[in-house]
Amino acid sequence: MKIGFIGCGNMGSAMIGGILKKRIFQKEEIIVSNLTEEGSRRSREKLGVMTTLDNCEVVRRAKLVILAVKPQYYEEVLNEVKGELTEKHMIVGIAPGKTLAWLEEKCGTPLKAVRFMPNTPALVGEGMTGVCFNERVTDEEITQIREITDSFGRTEIVPERLMDAVGAVSGCSPAFVFMLVEAMADAAVALGMSRKQAYSFGAQAVLGSAKMVLETGLHPGELKDMVTSPAGTTIEGVRTLEKAGFRSAMFEALLAAAEKGKKL
Numbered sequence: 666m667k668i669g670f671i672g673c674g675n676m677g678s679a680m681i682g683g684i685l686k687k688r689i690f691q692k693e694e695i696i697v698s699n700l701t702e703e704g705s706r707r708s709r710e711k712l713g714v715m716t717t718l719d720n721c722e723v724v725r726r727a728k729l730v731i732l733a734v735k736p737q738y739y740e741e742v743l744n745e746v747k748g749e750l751t752e753k754h755m756i757v758g759i760a761p762g763k764t765l766a767w768l769e770e771k772c773g774t775p776l777k778a779v780r781f782m783p784n785t786p787a788l789v790g791e792g793m794t795g796v797c798f799n800e801r802v803t804d805e806e807i808t809q810i811r812e813i814t815d816s817f818g819r820t821e822i823v824p825e826r827l828m829d830a831v832g833a834v835s836g837c838s839p840a841f842v843f844m845l846v847e848a849m850a851d852a853a854v855a856l857g858m859s860r861k862q863a864y865s866f867g868a869q870a871v872l873g874s875a876k877m878v879l880e881t882g883l884h885p886g887e888l889k890d891m892v893t894s895p896a897g898t899t900i901e902g903v904r905t906l907e908k909a910g911f912r913s914a915m916f917e918a919l920l921a922a923a924e925k926g927k928k929l
């Protein structure tokens with residue numbers, strides 16, 4: 666067994682989906698635990714991986730263990746498995762606010778600790794994951810970790826102090842973008858377009874714009890300027906957004922999200 670997941674809901678399945686698709690590990694090399702038999706059946710049917718209801722079995726069988734339960738269950742789960750953890754284990758936390766020091770302390774044994782901060786676009790293979798780790802993790806292991814997180818999107822290694830920023834700019838921001846697409850679609854509907862087409866236009870505009878930022882390497886302001894012809898329609902929209910405090914609203918939303926992340 667190469668990798669184990671304690672908890673395999675939305676995020677666990679998204680990560681395993683990417684790992685299988687990119688053939689980082691085979692189904693037979695992955696073990697997951699769930700709380701319920703129903704959860705286990707879902708993981709077997711959807712992913713074809715080995716399942717158990719015993720979290721300790723995951724830790725006994727896999728040296729790389731990802732904690733993919735909700736944050737409020739982290740402590741309970743670590744208390745349950747800590748007797749099985751050894752210094753050969755690498756434990757990966759994916760919950761906001763659960764620091765490397767917290768993980769190390771709750772594991773009760775000096776081991777390799779890693780944090781992933783993935784986001785929901787991982788569900789469609791376009792996730793963005795911030796990763797940090799403690800000093801026990803080797804360069805070779807970092808390469809392996811990157812392979813895993815790259816399998817469901819992109820990866821950036823960051824110092825732990827930036828994990829709240831990562832949570833805000835990539836963990837939470839999909840919600841803000843969904844609000845943006847919804848609002849754009851509402852306007853298109855008001856202008857007579859069908860809902861279905863409105864979501865298609867709005868979402869594809871976001872996808873294409875994001876690709877332009879990532880693939881051209883140009884400054885977002887420069888890309889904006891390329892769309893805004895003199896005395897044209899777009900600059901009128903830009904003026905309206907500035908008047909409504911669009912940039913400031915986004916700025917404050919991310920700072921508020923990061924602030925909340927620090928308190929979790």
Ligand SMILES: NC(=O)c1ccc[n+]([C@@H]2O[C@H](COP(=O)([O-])OP(=O)(O)OC[C@H]3O[C@@H](n4cnc5c(N)ncnc54)[C@H](OP(=O)(O)O)[C@@H]3O)[C@@H](O)[C@H]2O)c1
Binds near residue numbers: 672677698736742784
């Ligand atoms: N969703 C996101 O956008 C996102 C982004 C970044 C990080 N995260 C983090 O990802 C983690 C998982 O979130 P999620 O959205 O994937 O949650 P989820 O869909 O609710 O899945 C939770 C999983 O944990 C299992 N579980 C619950 N208690 C357990 C226990 N005591 N032992 C073993 N398994 C147990 C559940 O099993 P059953 O199915 O049997 O109940 C289920 O498979 C959270 O820590 C969250 O903060 C999520």
